[in-house]
Amino acid sequence: MLAALFSSIVFSQETCLACHGPDGNSVTAGIPSIAGQPKLFLETQLVLIREELRPAPQMLPLVKGMKDAEITRLAEHFSRLPAKSVATGPADPGLMKQGAARARALRCGVCHTADFGGQNQIPRLAGQREEYLVSEMLAYRDGQRKGGDTIMAAALYGVSDADIRALAHMLSRSPP
Amino acid sequence: MTKSAIGFAVAAAFAVFPFAVQSQGQPAWKQGMPEKMKDSKLAPHAGKMTETPASEIPVSKLKAPRGFKVELWASGLPGGRAMALSEDGKKVYVGTRGIGRVYEVTDAGDKRTVRTVVDKLTQPAGVAYKDGALYVFAIDKVLKYDGIAGNPSAQPQDLTEKFDLPKEQHHNWKYVAFGPDGKLYVPFGAPCNVCEPSKEYAQIRRYNADGSGKEVIATGVRNSVGFDWHPGTKQMWFTDHGRDWMGDNAPQDELNRLAKPGANFGFPYCHANGIADQDFKKPKEQACKGVTLPVRLMGPHAAAMGVKFYTGKMFPKEYQNTMFIARKGSWNRSKPSGFDVVNVRAGADGKEAKMTPFLTGFNESKDSYKFWGRPAYVAQMPDGALLVSDEQVGAIYRISYQAPTGQAKAKKK
Numbered sequence: 001m002l003a004a005l006f007s008s009i010v011f012s013q014e015t016c017l018a019c020h021g022p023d024g025n026s027v028t029a030g031i032p033s034i035a036g037q038p039k040l041f042l043e044t045q046l047v048l049i050r051e052e053l054r055p056a057p058q059m060l061p062l063v064k065g066m067k068d069a070e071i072t073r074l075a076e077h078f079s080r081l082p083a084k085s086v087a088t089g090p091a092d093p094g095l096m097k098q099g100a101a102r103a104r105a106l107r108c109g110v111c112h113t114a115d116f117g118g119q120n121q122i123p124r125l126a127g128q129r130e131e132y133l134v135s136e137m138l139a140y141r142d143g144q145r146k147g148g149d150t151i152m153a154a155a156l157y158g159v160s161d162a163d164i165r166a167l168a169h170m171l172s173r174s175p176p
Numbered sequence: 177m178t179k180s181a182i183g184f185a186v187a188a189a190f191a192v193f194p195f196a197v198q199s200q201g202q203p204a205w206k207q208g209m210p211e212k213m214k215d216s217k218l219a220p221h222a223g224k225m226t227e228t229p230a231s232e233i234p235v236s237k238l239k240a241p242r243g244f245k246v247e248l249w250a251s252g253l254p255g256g257r258a259m260a261l262s263e264d265g266k267k268v269y270v271g272t273r274g275i276g277r278v279y280e281v282t283d284a285g286d287k288r289t290v291r292t293v294v295d296k297l298t299q300p301a302g303v304a305y306k307d308g309a310l311y312v313f314a315i316d317k318v319l320k321y322d323g324i325a326g327n328p329s330a331q332p333q334d335l336t337e338k339f340d341l342p343k344e345q346h347h348n349w350k351y352v353a354f355g356p357d358g359k360l361y362v363p364f365g366a367p368c369n370v371c372e373p374s375k376e377y378a379q380i381r382r383y384n385a386d387g388s389g390k391e392v393i394a395t396g397v398r399n400s401v402g403f404d405w406h407p408g409t410k411q412m413w414f415t416d417h418g419r420d421w422m423g424d425n426a427p428q429d430e431l432n433r434l435a436k437p438g439a440n441f442g443f444p445y446c447h448a449n450g451i452a453d454q455d456f457k458k459p460k461e462q463a464c465k466g467v468t469l470p471v472r473l474m475g476p477h478a479a480a481m482g483v484k485f486y487t488g489k490m491f492p493k494e495y496q497n498t499m500f501i502a503r504k505g506s507w508n509r510s511k512p513s514g515f516d517v518v519n520v521r522a523g524a525d526g527k528e529a530k531m532t533p534f535l536t537g538f539n540e541s542k543d544s545y546k547f548w549g550r551p552a553y554v555a556q557m558p559d560g561a562l563l564v565s566d567e568q569v570g571a572i573y574r575i576s577y578q579a580p581t582g583q584a585k586a587k588k589k
Binding site: 040043047053068069071072109110111113114119120122151154 | 209218221224274346
């Protein structure tokens, strides 16, 4: 029984790595890094996807019917993997400055913590993939990211595309 | 990011919404949060979206007055909060927020079973039961299940169009209940921490059960998610959450009495027992003019939620017609406030309201956030026992009373 459980976990972990990167740090555009994310954040997102509250067509078949205990174990596992920055290309000083200024003004660090490492149900942004951050922030702002918290949409309300790009640039190049 | 059933539940307070934002040329998020608090680390607590096994719920840590017994009555309901009982009390319907489900708990005497009636809804926090029908209120949907207590496969009737629900989601998850007048009472919170919302928000309405006859019965209500009616006067009493980012100790949550439909409770200009808002100002003498002040303050940021007037025969007489109020507990405060169920007794006119702790032990430190549970709602069973839901661990406790033996003997003599 334990062995069966163990093998199913291993299977699930490997399944995850196929898209989320060999060590949970994604090397694929549009796919987020999950290594070193807060356990509760991972757990919550997996439940939201399983419950079909957060639409994720590629993820759904993998988590559908998954038991809470297995979700918790997966979340625990990936939360313990070391997070690495996957940013390619040099930081643009102008964008870094603009991004940092916007993050201060928008109070991102209150929830995501000062180093953007995340906490509890709130994700790590530091070192996350740049284009993924852009697409998710745009989706939040425009009410397109379903299953999310009303707070996050409100936090980005009225923020310009250019500012979102600068935020994503700065965050993706912040040390995770 | 999250919508953790509960944490996100809590999220409640801090977003600030669209309104007034553009005119100020700054993001809504800044609204209501002063510059001096920009480095605050206070953030809503995380909820839990997964099942907590009964063995991991430390019910023995809960303390109630002498003679009261607290037991774990049901578990395995992640995010479970408001409860609606069938006529015989054998079915308890339980709403949730982030996890999108409504549960049905069946009481088989010595044990309980739990099933999910409906899922994939946007925060179906509101549940009410009347004349054999279950009413479910999500933020953007109203469903009615006729005969569900006897027929698990009852299909819902979609009443959404009838209820004219506004589009903003923040603070628009519901507590709903039928009043003694047979009408369905539904709150519409302010979609912000603090703002001057448009006219569909910051109010409580009542409707006929089919959604007709809409009437706004209270205004200036920031975010009420709990109410009940006084057994004698039939007046509605409701809790209301105070705004955030005005400091640790103000403004406190409120317990209000609606003496007459149409009363204004002050938001966003006047909070608690007459505190003028720091962001939405009126001339000093104007902020609280015409505002009905609370019967009692319920603690700063305490998240006073479910209200239940006790009318059962099981508890000692002194509890008759007093209120049990669940305080889910603070986040926008450096030290915890709430995390308990209190007993409030007051005159029928709301005067001399006194509050005493009733069920404590959810938070294990006076000075820091070491909570394992968060009490959200209180319901009364046909035998007079109380049910208390815990949104954090997805469980329901039953509180019963038996006179301590010495006392019982004395009584017999």
